[in-house]
Amino acid sequence: MKKFAKKFVVLSLATGLAATSLVACSNGNDSQTTPEGQNQSTENKTDDKKEETSKSKYTTAVVASLEMNGVFSPFFATTGYDMGVAEMVVAPLIKADRNAQPQSELAEFAIEEVKGDDGVVTETVYTFTLKDGVTFSDGKPVTADDIIFTYKVLADPSYDGPSTFVTLPVVGLEEYAKGDATEISGIEKVDDKTVKVTLKGIDPAAIWKLGGVAVAPQHYYGVDDSGKEYAKGDLTVVKARNAKPMGAGAYTFGSFENNVVTLNANESYFKGAPATPTIKYQVTAESNKLEGLKLGEFDISDPSASVEMVKNVEDAGLEYRLVDNLGYGYIGMNAERITDVNVRKGLMHLMNRRPAVESYYGELATVIERPMSQVSWAYPEGATEYYGFDPAKALEYFTAAGYTQVDKNGKPSLEKDGKQLRIEVGIPGGGTMDHPTAPVLTQMKTEMEKIGAVLEIADTDGTVFFDRLNQSDWDMWVAAWGATVDPDMYQVYHSEGPSNHYKVKNADLDQLIVDARLTNDIEERKECYSKALDIIMDEAVEMPVYQRKNMYVFNQEIVDMDSLPKDMTPYYTYFAEVESFRLK
Template sequence: MRKFAQKFVLLSLVIGISAGTMVGCGSQTTGEVSSSETTGYGTSVIAIGKLNGVFNPFFYTTAYDDIINDAVNAALIGLDREGNYVPGIADFTIEEVANDAGEVQSIYTFTLKDGIKFSDGEPLTAEDVMFTFLIQLDPTYDGIATMNTLDIVGIEQYTKGDATEIEGLKQIDDKTVQVTINGVDPAATQKFGVAILPKHYYDAEFVKGDLSKIKEKNGTPMGAGAFVFENFENNVVSLKANPYYYEGAPKLEKLKFQVTDQANLFEAVRTELVDISDPSASPEMVANAEEAGLDYELIDNLGYGYIGINAERVPDINIRKGLMHLMNRKPAIESYYGDIATVIERPMSKVSWAYPDDVEEYYGYDVAKAKEYFEAAGYKDEDGKLMKDGEQLRIEVGISAGGIMDHPSAPILTQMKSDMEAMGAVLEIADTDGAVFFDILEQKGWDMWVAAWNSTVDPDMYQVYHSTGPSNHYCIYDDELDKLIVDARLTNDVEIRTELYQEALDIIMEEAVEMPVYQRKNMYLINPNMVNIDSLPENMSPFYNFYSELYNLEMAQ
């Protein structure tokens, strides 16, 4: 069996998926696809989580819906296995120039490849690219895409004024579109790498300020992707091959996505209800797969687990450092994941090109050192309790672990609780459901919490660590850190950005607001009796998996 557990350190992209859009799997398994449809007729069935049925790359609300979007649509820009940006349906160039005022601007030029067609046979042209861009730049746009955050020349006059065109957005000819932005934005390539929609299908008479006709087709998508949407009925999405697909017609006649409960993902593949699923990776799941004779892939997850501390609720850095020294990570991760996860030492996915090589541990597990920091914060032993100004040292930590502490970081907290009790302090562990947990987190209501970040294409740290970042749950406000983060946004030079980000990571560790815990893996489970294993991509990575080559997927003979 093939097992891939590689480390990739180049640019990453999760097209259309941002941190926070992934939700839990559904609990419905009705409307199952009959086994007769999965054999002999060129039809493959893939398990998928609960679908909301919003199959539009700019308005979807769950990452599962976006899997369907990716199958139906084709994007301007894609990724190779190492996470480098590569042409999708268009070649592209980036040129830095000076405007009349001597200010730097970046010009992005997209040139469509020859012969690109939508699934109805109509040509895909620059007019469709313009239409797609204008959807996201519309003053009324309320979807998940972030192209409207780019400083495109003339964008403010368009979104806030009476302008009917955007100065920096131009159609050069039938195959070419050019976008000019002010300054340099390393994340712009990701934001331009979107699926292109057919104007003639969604809204041939599109005008600024009215996205209603586009949204009307959220449940009946059409694009230039490998497959054509047929229907979504009884928890099954049915697709058929697109004969006009630019990479070549798919080898499958049909492809179905079956909504499947997380708890049933292994059995669904073993019993041939579905051909491929993605259960949570664990030593037990690996053992089950091998015993059942199933093929599987283990791939580093583009994200990481961590324990955070709110610097406003725990303002004394000595207390925060003391807490860090009580986090015994390695035994916890080994007991939960075995050898399919690793402890990390900086708050960033090891998949990212900005994660430092050969980095050393910043805070080792050391109970005596922790007590020294608590004492440095002014706490003294009074009748077996660590007290300061009449108050016992007390920390509340939130974790969403199903009410039974089923979480890789749970053993860390239970040992912290025991260690703190032994020295006369209190750790209150609140194991809540996900909705309550994240509601309190958004309100900055936890002293300390356990969670995980999903990473995106670019390791831009602004959202999470900048003083004005919308997801700065740590309440860290550091001028030097802010400057490093902003400076890293002003250049496309990866070496310079890497150096800046690594300095920023050290500041975050010194501030003791986030303990990086683990880098886990994702798992794909495949039934070799149903799927031709040789039709799966070689050397899958966090950026390039079997979804990247659905058009090559074949049934077993």
């Protein structure tokens, strides 16, 4: 499942709100999107970097971050860095273990399949029972009512966030979301600690969409400061809390000032008060992620992994970890702006990916051939190249689309109906083209000029880039997707998907996506996804570019490296056991 995040990180595994995150960042914890390779501009330092106490030499950990939008809501955060903040403050019912299997967090869970006389599963029942003593950071208990409130917000008719919760086949969900029902009949409060959810048939992603949801306190998100209460059909009360999250997570939200987010240890956290009293996220430029660490501005950073970066980190005497990224970089096209599939296929044949990936990442990334992270179990084995770099073939497709080369002052101009082929592509390179896919675009521009077409490269910062992407204002764009545990493709590629920026509408693709949701059989789902990925490639709306590694760098003079999780995976990184994270 993809999450739409800036690290258009979707949301992430902890929140379980979205299928995929769109990422625009160069390194990134791609769980929902920051601009890959983007050069951000702010480099503010924290004023109270470290504090000395009698018990510990350091009490504040500073983490480097790229740009944040300040929407730290478990319901409405859409960028990876915003989500990362929210996930420290809120907590889900379940979370993923190292191997992407569900494990209990706030609640224990049970799954029961109900079969008819013919042996076919007619219903699936999920039961979540809150653990004893689980409270929100204000001391009030987490209850079944809070879980149901959270579900209702995600199912609200006016909900416009990244969650695909409403696509679940929960009994009565459609009547609630699209009708006058005041309750969701398939969601039942068994007692103050237990919620039972009944689904029609099977949905393999349901465990994450139900259990991965971050439980929001109804007494906080359901009432604003003026006393106005949330009512179905109007989410203004819930959105009033976007800038200041509250929940049952390991930390409480302090402030977001001068490009610094301050989080404080939640003394009532159900796993015990975190060992590190304060964590700060400091916004900086991608280009400053290592230098800032060397200068002591940060204690933890995630510079883009490359052979050169590994050498620079080792030369600086810093500790690092390399972990496969649960996501991939890509180039997307809007089928409603570039309507002729032959034009899109022609553009695909002008994308020379391998030299760009090798020059930027070296051996720390590989070219991929289908639009899905290779980390996922659903990535098709033996996938071969669909569109090779071939300018002559590109011209053939442009000709098939009705374009011809005409002479204009001794130079060719590729035109149709008197209009020259002109494509605008957005790239979040911060104005310096600092992006792994930038060389692909510069070569495309040269090749298009040779045949008489124009490629306009708009290199912007992340905010402008995503604003225009959300408005469907790019013909073509460069970003990255971050994926969740289940590779459900509905959010991004289904005709009705909320993050279908490609505007692809294909009935066969829609059916395959739906079919993959109707079985728990992994092999059947693999076959569906393999066919679906081929259709996406044939529609020529997305060119997968690279699969990379994430790099996490630590100042081991500050961070107690023994407190980090052992054997990190894409699903289980350095803050997976944040309550145990310590400074020296």
